[in-house]
Amino acid sequence: MTRVTLIKGDGIGPEISESVVKIIEKSGADIDWDIQTAGLDVIEKEGVPLPQRVIDSIKANKVALKAPITTPIGKGFRSVNVQLRKELNLFANIRPCKNIPTVKTRFDNVDLVVVRENTEDLYAGVEEKIDENTAHSIKIITREASTRIAKYAFEYALKYGRKEVCVVTKANICKLSDGLFLDCAREVSKQYPQIKFREILVDNCCMQLVQNPSQFDVLVLPNLYGDIVSDLTAGLIGGLGVAKSANIGEDCAVFEAVHGSAPDIKGQDKANPMALLLSGVEMLKHIGQTVQAEKIEKALYKTLESGIKTADIGGSAKCSEFTQAIIDNM
Ligand code: NAI
Numbered sequence: 129m130t131r132v133t134l135i136k137g138d139g140i141g142p143e144i145s146e147s148v149v150k151i152i153e154k155s156g157a158d159i160d161w162d163i164q165t166a167g168l169d170v171i172e173k174e175g176v177p178l179p180q181r182v183i184d185s186i187k188a189n190k191v192a193l194k195a196p197i198t199t200p201i202g203k204g205f206r207s208v209n210v211q212l213r214k215e216l217n218l219f220a221n222i223r224p225c226k227n228i229p230t231v232k233t234r235f236d237n238v239d240l241v242v243v244r245e246n247t248e249d250l251y252a253g254v255e256e257k258i259d260e261n262t263a264h265s266i267k268i269i270t271r272e273a274s275t276r277i278a279k280y281a282f283e284y285a286l287k288y289g290r291k292e293v294c295v296v297t298k299a300n301i302c303k304l305s306d307g308l309f310l311d312c313a314r315e316v317s318k319q320y321p322q323i324k325f326r327e328i329l330v331d332n333c334c335m336q337l338v339q340n341p342s343q344f345d346v347l348v349l350p351n352l353y354g355d356i357v358s359d360l361t362a363g364l365i366g367g368l369g370v371a372k373s374a375n376i377g378e379d380c381a382v383f384e385a386v387h388g389s390a391p392d393i394k395g396q397d398k399a400n401p402m403a404l405l406l407s408g409v410e411m412l413k414h415i416g417q418t419v420q421a422e423k424i425e426k427a428l429y430k431t432l433e434s435g436i437k438t439a440d441i442g443g444s445a446k447c448s449e450f451t452q453a454i455i456d457n458m
Contacts, residue, residue, distance in 0.1 A: 130415045133185045134161045137195030138168060139389025140399035145195045147401035147451040148408045151427075154455045155420040157412055162189055166208050167197040178208045183215050192382045193411050195404060196389040206253055212382065213246045218375035219273065220280045221246040223358040223386055230432040231366040231441050237342040238364045243284060244354025245277040245309075246375060251351045269305040269350060274312035280376075281313075281348035282320040292324040292345040293317065296333045296353055309350050334360060362386050369400030369440040372407040374414070383411040397446040400438040402428070405454075427457040 136145040152159065164182045171177050177197075186192045199207040212218070221244040227236055254266040281293050295313035297306035310327065317325035328336070330353045336343065337357070341364050349357060362371035368387035375382040385403030393399055405428065412421035436453045437443025445453070 129158045129160050130191070130417070131160045131162050131189045132411070132415070133182070133189045133192035133194075134163050135166055135182070135192060135194040135197070136163070137166075137197045137389060139196060139198055139391050139394045141195030141197065141389055143395070143397065143447055144385075144399050144401040144404045145193075147447055148193070148405045150451060151401075151405060151424060151454050151458075152408055152412070152420070154458050155412075155423045157417050157420040159417075166212075171205065177205050178211050178215075183212070186212075186216060186380050186382065190380050191411060191415055192380070193404075193408055194382050194384040196385065196387060198389040198391065209384075210251050210253070213375055216375075216377050216380045216382065217247065218377040218380065218382055219245065219247050219276055220376045221354060221358075221373060222284070222376060223354075223361070223371065223373045225358075225361040225365050225371065227365055228370055228432070229429055230437075231370060233364060233366055235341055235364055238361075240341065240344040240361060241284065241288075241290070241346050242354055242358040242361055243277065243281040243346060243348045244358060245273060245349065245351050246354075247351070248273050249351035267302065267305050267352075269308050271308060271312055274309045274350075275316060278313040278316035278348055281346055282316060282323055285323045285346045286320065290323070290345050292326055293320075294326040294328055294333075294344060294347050296328055296330050296347055296349040296357065298330050298353070300329060306350065313348060330357070333357065337361065337364065358386055366441050368403065369438060370402045370406070372403055372410060374407065374410055381411075381414055383407040383414070397448055398439060399447050400440050401447055401451060402438075402441075423458060424454070427454045430457045 136142045162185050164185050166178050166182050197208045223242040226239045248268045250267050252268040256264045285293050297310045299306040299310045362368050371386035373386045409421045431453045436445045
């Protein structure tokens with residue numbers, strides 16, 4: 129039995145976690161859930177949104193499945209998600225984007241992977257109010273983290289038989305910071321002559337992605353561009369309701385959906401649990417429970433093929449109905 133930290137999150141988090149846990153349990157996966165809470169509700173009881181017990185649990189179990197957690201916009205506490213990535217040194221955020229059978233989109237040949245640096249850049253949270261009318265935010269890029277993520281992208285390409293790694297920056301403007309990120313990727317690329325290396329500016333990359341996404345294979349980006357571009361790539365395959373991700377570190381891995389807590393549909397049984405479910409499937413593969421992972425994937429695709437889908441991807445099923453259909457198909 130594998131002990132896995134489960135963070136049910138807030139907003140749509142509890143609904144989709146309930147769905148995913150039910151499906152994973154039905155698959156026969158051998159998991160002992162170590163349930164931990166974090167976020168706004170926890171502050172009232174424990175004074176902080178990310179208590180040490182959550183970090184300790186993930187450090188001990190080495191693997192977690194995490195639902196989204198709300199971050200107050202423009203004020204309030206620092207993102208729990210960012211803190212978690214930083215505390216556990218989850219330096220690589222992997223966001224694969226591949227068309228899903230039966231989910232119709234503008235393109236039918238998308239198969240790319242966003243590899244996002246996960247620990248620095250503007251996410252370092254170094255901000256200062258200079259005066260009433262001026263604020264500064266510091267973009268931190270280091271050689272160590274940039275080299276580490278570039279290496280990860282190339283190793284990922286090798287492992288999964290990918291042909292190209294494309295580094296995405298704005299090094300024409302941020303010459304020192306993005307320039308350093310780009311230099312590190314160039315340097316690392318020399319160690320992988322079997323993988324094609326490409327460079328692109330982030331603005332052009334966005335345009336190319338919405339016109340001709342199939343030209344891209346593995347993209348490696350600093351934190352902020354990685355965040356934005358991966359929401360864009362989620363849109364290419366059906367939206368945030370289907371986009372999975374993994375945060376990988378030297379010692380631990382935290383699997384979560386790309387999307388946030390979707391307060392606009394909270395508590396309405398409308399949310400698509402697929403993004404968290406597919407992240408859970410990756411988690412099962414990560415801990416070696418591949419038979420159960422494949423069983424879930426098969427049941428999920430069978431359900432989609434039968435026309436049962438949530439509203440965000442063109443269906444009319446509620447989250448609970450979609451969940452039950454997957455369970456029945458297993
Ligand atoms: P969001 O990703 O929560 O929602 C954007 C849009 O996508 C909304 O219209 C929402 O209804 C829809 N959507 C998202 N997930 C869906 C699903 N599973 N099924 C159907 N529709 C779905 O982004 P938003 O509104 O910008 O952020 C809300 C909160 O989430 C913020 O506090 C933000 O900081 C937080 N957040 C947390 C993340 C995490 O926990 N890793 C990641 C991104 C945002």
